[in-house]
Amino acid sequence: IRTVKNSKHIMPWFHLPLQAGSTKVLMDMGRGYTKEEYIEIAGKIREIIPEATITTDIMVGFPTETEADFEETLDVVKKVKFDHAYMFIYSPRYPSKSAIVYKNNIPEEVKGRRLRCLIEEVNIYIKERRELMLGKEYEILIEGPSKKSPSYSKGKTQGNLTCIVPGIFEPGTFLRVKIKEIIGLTPLGEPLQVTSYPVSS
Structure with missing residues (x-):
C-alpha cells in the first residue's frame, strides 16, 4: 500500500x-x-x-x-x-x-x-x-466522446473513475478538471487546463 x-x-x-x-x-x-x-x-x-x-x-x-x-x-x-x-x-x-x-x-x-x-x-x-470529490481538482485521461452526450468528453481519473467534461478533447489528452457536480454516480468536471497532449504516431 x-x-x-x-x-x-x-x-x-x-x-x-x-x-x-x-x-x-x-x-x-x-x-x-x-x-x-x-x-x-x-x-x-x-x-x-x-x-x-x-x-x-x-x-x-x-x-x-x-x-x-x-x-x-x-x-x-x-x-x-x-x-x-x-x-x-x-x-x-x-x-x-x-x-x-x-x-x-x-x-x-x-x-x-x-x-x-x-x-x-x-x-x-x-x-x-x-x-467527496466535489470541489476538488483531478487530472483525467481523455478516452473519447461521451456516449450519452456527444458534446461532452469522458475520461478516467488516476483511480480509474469515469468523469465527464463539456467539450470535445482528443483521446489521449491529459486534462486538469474541477468536479462541479455528480450526475447520477458520474462526476462532472469543469475543464481547467490541458496538461499533456496525445503523442503523435
Whole structure:
C-alpha cells in the first residue's frame, strides 16, 4: 500500500474481490481470507491513501448462503464503502468444486431480491464517495466522446473513475478538471487546463 502511495507510476486503484461477506461462505467457496481480514486490508488502504479507489466483485446466491450470510455481505459494504462493484448472481460452472459439491437450491426470486438489495446498498456508498470529490481538482485521461452526450468528453481519473467534461478533447489528452457536480454516480468536471497532449504516431 505504501509503495503505491509513494509511487508516481502506480495508480491508486485497488481491486479487491470480496465475493461474499460471510467467512463461512468464503470458506465454502475455497477463498483464502476471512471477512475480518478483508475489512482490515481495506481499512489500511483507506487510512494510508484516503483518495484511493477500491473496487470489488460481489456474488449473491451461492448455494450455502443464508439470509444471515447475505446480511454479512451488506455489513462489509457498509464498512468498506466501495467506489465501484461488479455484482452478479451465482450460477454453477462445471467442473468447478461448487457446482459439483453443492446443489444450486436457492430460489431464483431470492437471488434476484438479494442482488437488487445489494445494488441499492452499494450505490448509496458509491454516491457518498463521489460527493467527496466535489470541489476538488483531478487530472483525467481523455478516452473519447461521451456516449450519452456527444458534446461532452469522458475520461478516467488516476483511480480509474469515469468523469465527464463539456467539450470535445482528443483521446489521449491529459486534462486538469474541477468536479462541479455528480450526475447520477458520474462526476462532472469543469475543464481547467490541458496538461499533456496525445503523442503523435
